[in-house]
Amino acid sequence: MAAKGGKRGRACVVVLGDIGRSPRMQYHALSLARQVSLEVDIVAYGGSEPHSAVLEHQSIHIHKMQQWPTFPRGVPSILKPLALLIKPVIQVLVLLWFLCIKIPAPDVFLVQNPPSVPTLVAVKWASWLRRSAFIVDWHNFGYTLLALSLGRSSQFVAIYRWFERHFGKMADGSLCVTRAMQHELAQNWGIKATVLYDQPPEFFRPASLEEKHKLFCRLDKSLRKPLGVQDCTSTGTGEMLNKDINETLFTTLVGTDITSKLDRPALIVSSTSWTPDEDFGILLEAAVMYDRRVAAILNEDDSIQEEALWKEMQSGKQYLYPRLLFIITGKGPEKEKYEEKISRLHLKRVAFRTMWLSAEDYPLLLGSADLGVCLHTSSSGLDLPMKVVDMFGCGLPVCAVSYSCIKELVQVEKNGLLFSSSSELADELLMLFKGFPDACDSLKGLHNGALEMCSSRGWATEWEEHAKALILEVISKNLD
Numbered sequence: 366m367a368a369k370g371g372k373r374g375r376a377c378v379v380v381l382g383d384i385g386r387s388p389r390m391q392y393h394a395l396s397l398a399r400q401v402s403l404e405v406d407i408v409a410y411g412g413s414e415p416h417s418a419v420l421e422h423q424s425i426h427i428h429k430m431q432q433w434p435t436f437p438r439g440v441p442s443i444l445k446p447l448a449l450l451i452k453p454v455i456q457v458l459v460l461l462w463f464l465c466i467k468i469p470a471p472d473v474f475l476v477q478n479p480p481s482v483p484t485l486v487a488v489k490w491a492s493w494l495r496r497s498a499f500i501v502d503w504h505n506f507g508y509t510l511l512a513l514s515l516g517r518s519s520q521f522v523a524i525y526r527w528f529e530r531h532f533g534k535m536a537d538g539s540l541c542v543t544r545a546m547q548h549e550l551a552q553n554w555g556i557k558a559t560v561l562y563d564q565p566p567e568f569f570r571p572a573s574l575e576e577k578h579k580l581f582c583r584l585d586k587s588l589r590k591p592l593g594v595q596d597c598t599s600t601g602t603g604e605m606l607n608k609d610i611n612e613t614l615f616t617t618l619v620g621t622d623i624t625s626k627l628d629r630p631a632l633i634v635s636s637t638s639w640t641p642d643e644d645f646g647i648l649l650e651a652a653v654m655y656d657r658r659v660a661a662i663l664n665e666d667d668s669i670q671e672e673a674l675w676k677e678m679q680s681g682k683q684y685l686y687p688r689l690l691f692i693i694t695g696k697g698p699e700k701e702k703y704e705e706k707i708s709r710l711h712l713k714r715v716a717f718r719t720m721w722l723s724a725e726d727y728p729l730l731l732g733s734a735d736l737g738v739c740l741h742t743s744s745s746g747l748d749l750p751m752k753v754v755d756m757f758g759c760g761l762p763v764c765a766v767s768y769s770c771i772k773e774l775v776q777v778e779k780n781g782l783l784f785s786s787s788s789e790l791a792d793e794l795l796m797l798f799k800g801f802p803d804a805c806d807s808l809k810g811l812h813n814g815a816l817e818m819c820s821s822r823g824w825a826t827e828w829e830e831h832a833k834a835l836i837l838e839v840i841s842k843n844l845d
Contacts, residue, residue, distance in 0.1 A: 377471040381484045385413025396828045398424040406468040416724035453483040464491035472840045473498040479507030485532035498843040503541040509744035538839040545770040546747040564824040565758025572732030581613035593708040596716040630688035635738040636752040639697025643740040650787035656712040659686040687801040732759035739765035762811035780814035
């Protein structure tokens with residue numbers, strides 16, 4: 366066991382998940398290095414590439430653990446409970462190897478929760494063995510996520526909740542993402558937590574027209590490639606791919622002048638983990654409703670062929686309601702299922718693209734879009750979707766699913782709108798995009814509200830005011 370000594374000048378950020386898909390923990394690492402001048406070790410799984418600011422910082426060191434293999438198909442189901450018992454044991458041993466042997470002893474461990482089991486157990490033991498402080502950053506409650514698949518009445522959920530509460534209370538300090546979660550932790554868990562709202566770092570900002578054009582040039586082939594046979598943004602693909610890349614779906618470069626096309630589709634972005642706590646079906650149903658309602662409003666004959674309509678759109682004809690191009694970013698288990706559904710929709714004015722963007726291109730996409738859609742429905746009702754924070758950082762207004770504490774983030778009719786059904790979302794799309802791109806005053810008003818919010822605060826300011834003091838206090842107490 367390490368003896369207590371002076372300050373070591375190190376912190377360890379622990380994520381039992383893909384560090385590239387854990388932006389808040391990446392931002393913690395950057396702040397610990399930049400704002401407290403600590404050497405930072407990140408212990409996490411690999412998979413997706415973290416932001417270049419993390420990779421290039423000389424004081425941040427990433428240690429990648431091996432992912433637990435997926436359970437192979439064809440293995441008798443009687444063995445699955447055994448695998449579920451073995452998995453956390455192996456994970457604890459791997460975590461302890463990294464936290465107690467592979468990395469230098471830190472002043473403080475900062476761990477993401479969830480997942481709670483076995484992460485909190487392993488980090489608590491490591492903090493005791495290495496005489497380090499231990500802080501939990503509560504993003505949500507792990508037992509509520511487990512309950513999505515097993516049900517709230519499951520004994521496994523009850524056991525998981527006990528572990529989460531017991532080891533969470535043993536931490537030297539706690540951060541959380543909302544005031545509602547802070548209240549729940551205090552009242553029912555006996556844990557005092559400091560609220561650290563998610564805020565976008567400096568690389569989330571509105572994109573310039575030049576940045577938009579360069580991004581659309583890079584993504585041009587992906588944007589024109591349909592999930593089905595053909596759609597309203599893929600028609601004419603063969604001709605367009607032979608043209609100079611100076612023209613994209615959204616922009617045109619003539620000489621040195623870049624202009625936005627008047628007949629461009631409205632660009633809507635939604636980021637999803639393709640998991641059961643985000644009902645992507647709501648978005649698909651809303652898209653179908655938008656398509657049918659626009660056709661009815663414009664008194665279009667049902668006999669009009671899609672190809673003929675697309676040819677008119679391709680020639681530059683403008684309509685009262687634009688084409689909608691949804692770009693869905695993210696990775697997850699239900700992605701293929703919904704891609705199959707999308708390929709069978711056959712919509713006239715709506716197209717979908719699914720993609721995974723680099724950590725550098727994702728903020729540019731948000732800063733280039735016209736609207737964000739968030740389908741997050743918190744398993745606990747107490748967390749906030751960081752994707753909306755990122756969207757606001759880029760000055761992008763948001764339509765989000767309504768739940769208990771979302772109003773801590775989305776200010777209705779100021780920077781976004783809320784919906785509870787696919788029909789409500791379809792109504793909002795019709796209202797916001799009527800007269801697009803120049804005569805859509807409601808959308809412009811929300812855009813201005815989002816811009817005001819993105820200029821008010823950033824991650825570094827929020828972290829300096831709320832996290833830094835707690836972390837330094839915990840380190841100091843641990844040294845006494």
